[in-house]
Amino acid sequence: MKKLTALLVAGVMTIGMTMTAFANPSISTIATEQVEVSAETAAVIPEGKKIVVTEVDPEKYESKEAAEVVTKVNDEATKITMKEILETLKVDTTAEIKTESGNVVDPTVYEPITKFADLVITDGTSVEYDVDGEVVSAKVTLTIEALKDADVENLLIMQINPKTGEVYFIEIDEEDFDPETGEITVTFPCLGPFTILEK
Secondary structure, eight states: OHHHHHHHHHHHHHHHHHHHHHSOOOOBOOOOSOEEEOHHHHHHSOTTOEEEEEOOOGGGOSOHHHHHHHHHHHOTTOOOOHHHHHHHTTOOTTSOOBOTTSOBOOGGGOEESBOOEEEEEESSSOEESSBTTBOOOEEEEEEOGGGTTOOGGGEEEEEEOTTTOOEEEEOOOGGGEETTTTEEEEEESSSEEEEEEEO
16 A cells, blocks of 8 residues: 555656646746826827736737737746747847847747736726837836846847737847836837737
8 A cells, every 4th residue: 555655646747747848938928007108108108098007918919829829928837938938039140039129039049937928908998009000119117026136138039919929129228228117118110919028
């Protein structure tokens, strides 16, 4: 009986270790109590609406590649590498990849440390990823718990256009980052899903 119990325990431990090996690393959910927008951004938001960060809703994305990547990254039971993320999004890693600031970056040396969250415009009931079909660039200030005590030089934001699947890499400037609170101020080139990457 003791031998049988030992075998069962060993079997359970082996299964547990196997499942861990194939699951995504534990990543944080982006939770923010408030999103502040710049005056320029506020000027393009229709009256009665505001920009907020919400849970993702991949079924609303027109890009099936964006929906697939966001779903897989946010599913803790699924394993997806950064290389697979970039391949699915058709990012050519053999070509020079630049951030929105114009600096060359190698996204393959980064991994997501947060789940994807959606940056959207809402009136409280419906959500939109543009204004009357026009892409909205948004300069926002938000607080992300996972960024507390992080090294800004190792951080990068990845955003996906939910309509086209285009991928953007956004650097966080040191002067726009508070490591004590996790507050950042960045300009997103569009609305839609984003995640924080870290080296």
